[in-house]
Amino acid sequence: MTTSASPAPFAGESAAKVFEERIAPIFQSPAPSSCTRCHLATVDIKQYILPSANDTFLALREQGLIDLDKPENSKILALINRGADDPKAAGLISAKRQRAEYEAFAVWIKACAADPALRGAPKPEKAPALATKPVEVVRHARKDRMLESFETNIWSLRFRCMNCHTEGTPQNDKLVKEHGARVAWFRKAGPEATMDYLLASKLIDLDKPEKSLLLTKPLNEVKHGGGVKVVVGDQGYKAIRAWAEDVASIKKGRYTKAADLPPKDQAPKQFGTEAWFRLNNTPAAWNGKLLQVDVYAWDAKSGAWEKDPIATSDRVCGDNGWQHTVTLLAAPGSDRAKLWAKGKPSLPAGKYLVKAFVDSANKAQKDWTARIGAGEFVGEAEFQGRWAEGYGSMTTVDAGGIKK
Ligand code: HEC
Ligand code: HEC
Incomplete structure (x- = not known):
């Protein structure tokens, strides 16, 4: 010019x-x-x-x-x-x-x-x-921030989905042969690639997030090759639903001011593991009810149980037992969170406390946002945890020892 x-x-x-x-x-x-x-x-x-x-x-x-x-x-x-x-x-x-x-x-x-x-x-x-949009809204929808919430909500679920959807595992290889590449949506390349795939896929319904295939498949509301893998209000459901709702609100431009954003998440970071936990001989009254277990580690230095749970899991209780993989928890920014983010998250063998909660009133089913807590507490027990990985090496506790 x-x-x-x-x-x-x-x-x-x-x-x-x-x-x-x-x-x-x-x-x-x-x-x-x-x-x-x-x-x-x-x-x-x-x-x-x-x-x-x-x-x-x-x-x-x-x-x-x-x-x-x-x-x-x-x-x-x-x-x-x-x-x-x-x-x-x-x-x-x-x-x-x-x-x-x-x-x-x-x-x-x-x-x-x-x-x-x-x-x-x-x-x-x-x-x-x-x-x-206001800066708060711009910040919330930054992809790096979205990725943090994706890692804790969805990426941590892959063992809950029993590796059926984890690209590169023997379970998934077999299913890909039968159903095609669409079942390999937990990408081998990691959380970011998985998030990008899901955001571009048809698995999230932006108009009705609660009808997203990401939810209706594991609920078996839409016929699912893996059967029922979550129930309304359990930890898996809560995580997927919250993430799908957030994605829909962002993509549909429903957040217009800071007050529209979901409450700032103070919740612990979550890390999926293949360590199974089992409660044996559960009382008949627990059958068919959502059972949540929170696990506390022993703090040898202070000679007390840690204040916050180090692991959690939930699932509908079976006839005479309950079992599931555990999800590890660590405060955001803590040394533990950093360690687990870097390497393979695991629990050391040692002395632990389990607190059990039974949702007898089906509170979570009626309101998926309801928290299971003191009102559902049925008792606790001390145990030795080995936390070896794999279905064949569960850490097992006799439910008879769980007392208030
Ligand atoms: C390579 C990634 C990247 C691209 C592409 C990008 N941004 Fe950003 N943007 C960021 C990051 C990271 C921040 C936060 C920077 C900070 O906090 O210092 C940001 C901050 C902002 C902010 C300020 C909000 C605040 O936190 O105060 C606005 C407005 C913005 N970007 C608009 C845009 C627009 C408009 C475009 C496209 C023309 C764009 N950005 C493209 C990464 C990106
Ligand atoms: C035992 C294996 C198994 C488990 C565990 C399992 N699934 Fe599936 N899933 C399948 C199979 C097989 C299909 C393909 C057939 C179909 O669409 O139902 C599938 C399909 C899906 C689809 C549709 C994918 C697409 O693009 O069409 C979604 C979404 C899904 N599963 C979500 C989940 C979630 C979330 C979990 C864990 C909470 C889970 N599944 C656990 C076997 C499993």
């Missing part, structure tokens, strides 16, 4: 022309913008564009997103360009789109800055409103 040779009126025209040729097509494009690589659908470059060039200019200027003295320092350009040099993104369609969005805005802002009429446009009484 030869700004020095352009008399003022033409410079104005040129900003309008750049807008029409390069910015408007981005606004009209049905394709998701490059922002969705890291932000899911809550953030889109289209939210920073209005149908009119003038309105777009005024809105961005009033929000401090463009710098007319140093156009290349404009904040909107920094937002667009984040992660542009990430080698992982090279070659992605979103990287090409990002480049195109960046160049379009860079050229347009430069043209605006060279236009005295735009530069001098008086502050409007009411700046044209952009469709952007």
